[in-house]
Amino acid sequence: MVGTAALAVGCGLRVGGFGSRATSEASYETTSAVPVVNSSRMSIAASKPVDAYVLLGGRIKSCWFNATDPLLPNHVYRANVNPNGSKVQITIHQKLALGRPGLSTYAIDFQQEGPATVVSTQNRKMTPELAAKMQYDIDRWKRGEPNCSKEMPPVAAAAPRAAAQ
Numbered sequence: 001m002v003g004t005a006a007l008a009v010g011c012g013l014r015v016g017g018f019g020s021r022a023t024s025e026a027s028y029e030t031t032s033a034v035p036v037v038n039s040s041r042m043s044i045a046a047s048k049p050v051d052a053y054v055l056l057g058g059r060i061k062s063c064w065f066n067a068t069d070p071l072l073p074n075h076v077y078r079a080n081v082n083p084n085g086s087k088v089q090i091t092i093h094q095k096l097a098l099g100r101p102g103l104s105t106y107a108i109d110f111q112q113e114g115p116a117t118v119v120s121t122q123n124r125k126m127t128p129e130l131a132a133k134m135q136y137d138i139d140r141w142k143r144g145e146p147n148c149s150k151e152m153p154p155v156a157a158a159a160p161r162a163a164a165q
Contacts, residue, residue: 049110050085052117056108057090059141063148064092064134071133076101086112092126106134 057079064071078091078101088110093101105125111118121138123131129152136153 047117048085049088049112049117050081052119053079053081053088053090053110056110056119056138056141059137059146059148060090060108063137066148071130075105094125106131108138 061077065075065077072092074095075092076095076099078093080089080091082088090108090110091101091104092106094103094105096102103125105123107122107124109118109120109122111120119138119142121135123134126134132153136151137149140149
């Protein structure tokens with residue numbers, strides 16, 4: 001328990017440094033005109049792909065796949081890290097029997113482009129509301145916000161009510 005607390009404090013300190021650089025030196029590009037983002041790219045200056053992966057991957061595991069209240073209880077997390085750390089991909093899959101990964105539903109790529117790491121996301125099979133929530137969380141974490149949040153982005157929160165009318 002003490003080790004976990006120390007790790008969380010260490011991640012918190014690291015997040016502040018990462019987030020402060022990302023906030024002032026990040027560029028954001030949306031590749032979709034649809035309000036619910038199907039894919040996006042964000043460049044994080046002065047960060048290697050493996051470093052960005054450690055930060056975001058830790059948040060994803062602790063927030064979306066935690067034991068008590070997971071956002072994605074019927075999905076599994078997979079990561080593929082290039083041996084030299086220059087390219088990383090996280091994929092979220094539907095959960096099959098015995099927790100094995102099935103159909104890939106969401107992908108997050110970390111790739112070196114010049115001095116920055118570009119983080120790209122792609123919604124493959126998630127519902128638009130869930131994909132919007134995931135993108136919302138990733139964007140918050142890239143800005144340095146360390147917490148898990150059940151808050152839905154405005155577009156995803158408004159979509160079900162608009163459809164019901």
